[in-house]
Structure formats: structure tokens, C-alpha cells
Amino acid sequence: MNYLQPSEYEGYGLESTTAVAWVTAASAVVDAHCRRATLGVAQYTERIRTENGERPVRLTYLPLAAREPATSPIVSARARYSMPRRGELPGEDLSWDAAIAFGIPGTWADLNPADLDLFADTGEVTLPVNVLSWAFNELEIVYTAGLDPIPNQVKVACAQLARNAQATPGLNVKKGVLNNMQLWYFSDSLVDETVQELLAPYVAQKVG
Numbered sequence: 001m002n003y004l005q006p007s008e009y010e011g012y013g014l015e016s017t018t019a020v021a022w023v024t025a026a027s028a029v030v031d032a033h034c035r036r037a038t039l040g041v042a043q044y045t046e047r048i049r050t051e052n053g054e055r056p057v058r059l060t061y062l063p064l065a066a067r068e069p070a071t072s073p074i075v076s077a078r079a080r081y082s083m084p085r086r087g088e089l090p091g092e093d094l095s096w097d098a099a100i101a102f103g104i105p106g107t108w109a110d111l112n113p114a115d116l117d118l119f120a121d122t123g124e125v126t127l128p129v130n131v132l133s134w135a136f137n138e139l140e141i142v143y144t145a146g147l148d149p150i151p152n153q154v155k156v157a158c159a160q161l162a163r164n165a166q167a168t169p170g171l172n173v174k175k176g177v178l179n180n181m182q183l184w185y186f187s188d189s190l191v192d193e194t195v196q197e198l199l200a201p202y203v204a205q206k207v208g
Helices: 020-033 092-101 154-169 193-202
Strands: 041-047 075-081 106-112 117-119 124-126 137-147 171-173 181-187
Touching: 020 154, 020 193, 154 193
Parallel strands: none
Antiparallel strands: 041 137, 075 106, 075 137, 117 124, 171 181
16 A cells, blocks of 8 residues: 555655655555555464463554454454463363363364453453363464554655655666556665654564
8 A cells, every 4th residue: 555645745745746656666665664564454364372371472463453343453363272281280180181081182262352352552462261271372363453544654754765765876666557666676775764763663573
């Protein structure tokens, strides 16, 4: 997606006649720098291994954001029961004997998204407590995350990237069909310190 519309160009320091292709290319650089397909709200699927049923876990793409008409960013969740070592569970003899008898270890269980406690800004998700204290060792969550609306910092960064690209003599630019533009090469000066600082809060950090 383009992070600037033509009506916003002048407000962010671009000439009103700037070709849309420059902003499209700059927006693509923003996405690449932030290690995500888009900074807008999108759906992600993530598998996370946990240590002895560790709670909470942290998701990679932030902030968590529900996509209308949904009211929660968690679309679905499931977890796999672990085989804990002796001494890791309180009163494990009875409960774990039952788990083994029913073939529970290694199986997946669907979780109710409403039972997951989450904090949108940090991506922390707390799993529900199993009544028999059976732990999970892997979690799969389908969720939505992103920015809506796109904040000013991202728009300023996009405009700065477009200006940097236009001012870089060594830039290898290839124009394609439908007003597209590809940046085949860009120097370190394109994603300068200002751009890096503006985009720092939105760079995806893989956890675990």
C-alpha cells in the first residue's frame, strides 16, 4: 500500500507533481525495512514454542489490531500438549496418568480466543490455565496486526525516502508498466538515520 496519497504530497514536503511511482517505491522500502508485508492491518499466522507452558508469549507483528467487524485481533488459536519431565507439575501422578491414558501429550487443542488475555502494544498473550495443570509446548495463533490509521511518522519517512531516492545520483531505477517503479539498487543514504529513527517503533522483532 502507498503510505501517502497525492493530496498529501505537499503537506509532507513533496512536489504536487511527484509521480505516484516514487511513493510506491518508497512505501515498498518502508515495508522491507520494517520486515513486514505492510504496516496496515493484515493477518498473520505464527507458531511459538513455549518452555514448560510458559505464559505469556509474545507475538512478532505489532500493534495487535482487530479488523472490523471482529472485536478481537485473535482470529484463532490452538496449542499442543507437552510431555513434562517428572517434578514439573504439582500433583502430577494422578493428572498425568490420566493424560497419558487418553493419549493427550503431543495432541493439539483448540483454544477459545476470548479466553486469551492480550496486550495490543507489546503483543503479549497470556494462555488460559488448564484445570488439570497440563502444560503446552507449542502454540499456533492466527491474528491481525497493523496500523490504522497510518501515523504521521510513517508518512514523513515515506516522503523522506522519496526525496532521498530522487536526489541519489547512483540510484538504479527501472520504470515498468502501469506507472510502477522498481529500485534495483539504493545506497545506505536512502534509508538514512532520520528514516531509521522514524520507523524504529514499527520494525518487526522476532521473539524466541
